[in-house]
Amino acid sequence: MSDLSVSIGKLMLKNPIMPASGTFGAELTPLLDINRLGALVPKSVTVSARDGNPSPRVCETSASMINSIGIQSKGIDDYVTRLLPEYRKFSPPLIASISGETIQEYETLAARLDAQPDVAALELNISCPNLRTNGQAFGMSAEATAQLVRTVRAVTDKTVIVKLTPNVTRIQDIAQAAEHAGADALTVANTFLAMAIDSETRKPRIGNLMGGLSGAAVKPLVVRLIYQVHQATRLPIIGSGGVMNGQDAIEMILAGASAVQVGTATFLQPNAMTTIIDDIDDYLNRHQIEHLTDLIGQVDLS
Amino acid sequence: MSDLSVSIGKLMLKNPIMPASGTFGAELTPLLDINRLGALVPKSVTVSARDGNPSPRVCETSASMINSIGIQSKGIDDYVTRLLPEYRKFSPPLIASISGETIQEYETLAARLDAQPDVAALELNISCPNLRTNGQAFGMSAEATAQLVRTVRAVTDKTVIVKLTPNVTRIQDIAQAAEHAGADALTVANTFLAMAIDSETRKPRIGNLMGGLSGAAVKPLVVRLIYQVHQATRLPIIGSGGVMNGQDAIEMILAGASAVQVGTATFLQPNAMTTIIDDIDDYLNRHQIEHLTDLIGQVDLS
């Protein structure tokens, strides 16, 4: 048994594998040993209840899927009074993903969750392509990102993870803005703005026209983004996008990720995350690597 | 037989299907009826001969490939004296893709090719992720794009097509910059900057570390980009990225493309382009559409 533990800000995770927000819930209990995960990340929460987007909300594309759930949320009250207590039965630390339409909403959410001992860290979803028109997001501007992170930083001492959008010209700039504004870690990245049309009906295959692309198809883009961010900042990175197996997770770690989120793969195989943990363990044993941390960023450029 | 013809600037193409630069050459002659294509686009040419990038120059990823050929070019002299005459045996109009490291180089190339009657139009490759460090390209800046296009516009009356990069926050801005600077059409888009690492050897799977992602996996991203550009400009759009069959081509046309380039699919099936033309013809007949142009941008948003 190798040492799979990694640290993300003040958090020490027993292994690097955690769910991607929006693809995970307690309903997985019968199908997955949730307590084996490095951390838990429930669906992004908003201040008030929201209904989400028109259907269809998902469609399948080559080695990928598009989703436009929107932030279907019961609001922060329900999160605090119902969801957090429900998650107490699980042992891994809980990372609360928060999403807002204004910086004030992020502040409200962060302040509220800062008071919750059940929340180990915050992930700021500043990158959801499904909230505003045409996929716009805070994370597309370095200034907006900096301002948002500073505001949140001021109201919480918990580990703040900023989930970046991949839909930018230079992710390095946004990453550095988040770093200077006080982020503890970065998730790289949210989904890629995408669209599909049914040629027979001529209708968009997503009710909301556009949505976010995830799954194996995006992995080469995400590995590049992780590498770029790792070169540009010192923050620990949580890779997210297209991890289907242990090899994919190792690839992201070599590119610079300290931990890895798994989303679409869980739809395919509900126990994908524990399989991936086993794969990583095998890999470390096979390569006689004692600590997973020895692999982070160790792509061989010789 | 429906009418498949479309116009791109001053060019009238007998059908919308043409090769993507860098994936096509006269060597296809035994395998493909080249004269059936709407236009021909040879590999991007540079002012001087260039050697291209270290190997491996291609690798396979999920429903996609990464390439980092670099611009392997014999230079403009060879292009004019050897390549253009060789292409005279083919009937479709030739679109010359040009690539430079400075705006002056684009100017030189455009001026030189403007004098060549064998060249029907120019495609400005301002978006190659394989030329400069870390995938930087002119096409990432609206100002650089405008300046480059204005400079080229000043030296040629031929149809000028600007090939945009997808690796930007707002492709609409770059598209509008190109439009205002005098472009006649836009190719949407070049490849997506990507990276892959072999988890066993820990080495990058591309000799040059990063390269451009193409193939089916990128189609949902490109359809979105085409739609965005179509909303933002009046220029005809040539879709490029992930077209494997006739349905894919129709999808891009519904999103706003007037014509469609085919690259990776040709590696898979050397005659993919003529199959796609047949598929489009079938589609129009089946849906009783007389003119392909009636489909452009006709995604049904009702």
Added chain:
Amino acid sequence: MKLFNAKIIANHPINARYWHMILDASMLDEHVAPGQFFHLQCGDAQQNPLRRPLSVFHYHQASATLEFLYLVKGIGTQQMTQRRPGDYMNLIGPLGRGFTLPEQGALLLIARGVGVATLHALAREARAQNKTVYVLLSARTANDLLTAGALEEIGAVVHTVTDQEGTSDLEQVRPLLEQLIHAEKIGALYSCGSRRLSKLAQDLAEKYHLKGELAIEAHMACGIGDCYACACTIRSQGQLKTARVCSDGPVFPIEQVVIQ
């Protein structure tokens, strides 16, 4: 709910568009209610990451067989037709909330197309409990009137209408159903597979104060209630709410369904 591999016993076309698959479900140790569904991995999981939901067509606990009736629609169901006896299917299930039988009275099932796959299991269950079952089967052509024979065999009374014969329009179906409601002791209405027929069933249930249930469809990702891909709008206590088809449904009380 369970994740398991089930060996294919048979996989045959029924007609040009529909196939029938029988699985060895001896791995299953739960009750499977009519109206529940399974979430199937149909083919190349890398290329096609989403599972496909299919209703239980028939589950026979004694022989541990699980059957699906499926319409060959797109890539997923096409890949299913390639699977041979002896191959394994990867399934999650049983999932969702199934139908409930009326306390008393007969059942009136209103199905169109492959909707009958879902209602078939209900007919069987009701017949097993000795309830009277009337079925209105609607389809494009006589050929697409699936399982009419099988339903008659288990003792359901089957009425068929088709587009081909021009008998399937609402103007003709409505009086037929009203006549059944008047003449027979119908305790509940059930519908699946057609928006028009579901709307009609909803009208009739309201008009005649009958219990009713609709099985509805939505594109799904997780299938178990985690992702909200399958959201639909539900009318509950006078308010519009969002529900998940996969876990709050796919069967809903007929008065709750907002039919678009």
Added chain:
Amino acid sequence: MKLFNAKIIANHPINARYWHMILDASMLDEHVAPGQFFHLQCGDAQQNPLRRPLSVFHYHQASATLEFLYLVKGIGTQQMTQRRPGDYMNLIGPLGRGFTLPEQGALLLIARGVGVATLHALAREARAQNKTVYVLLSARTANDLLTAGALEEIGAVVHTVTDQEGTSDLEQVRPLLEQLIHAEKIGALYSCGSRRLSKLAQDLAEKYHLKGELAIEAHMACGIGDCYACACTIRSQGQLKTARVCSDGPVFPIEQVVIQ
């Protein structure tokens, strides 16, 4: 050069890592030279868009059979092992420039691992023209010494060395080869499959002023000379130039190859 489907006649493992495939190539109406290759679609084309290049292991015009010997390496060759007799493979070929025989003298073939697949066809061609053929076969283990028997059968003189026995290092192979060059009338050297051995062959060719050819490998996209994916550096008339392995090669004059 042609794009065609060829029916699989046989597809067998030779040992734990190598497989042998025989195709019905009656579609082929061209000469196939040893050293030429085919570009094969190995599996799911959507998921795996790149073809794989494989050298002709044997092409028998009379029986119209085309054979490949392949190492099961990654996803493409794994998918090849799944193909059954009766299935079709989609091929482009024959492609590239093959080997040329020496005007006079014997051939000395230096192969390691699956490199022998490429040199095997050359040995056959040379034997058919009644040339003397010496083969040095190097491999990890005795088990990986492919086709040594087949080569002997056609009358080649085969020397084998393996890592397992500790006989494959350059210090032992070099004297063996030099002795052959001294003792026999070697007219040309050919090598494939190992950088170390190719370098050695290059040295020997230079030292003994022998004609020589190397078959080299590169990752390919088009396979026909259009895309420059397969570029390699070639020394020609004192200058370094870029050449395409697929169309300028894969066989190059030994003195031209720049071995990294």
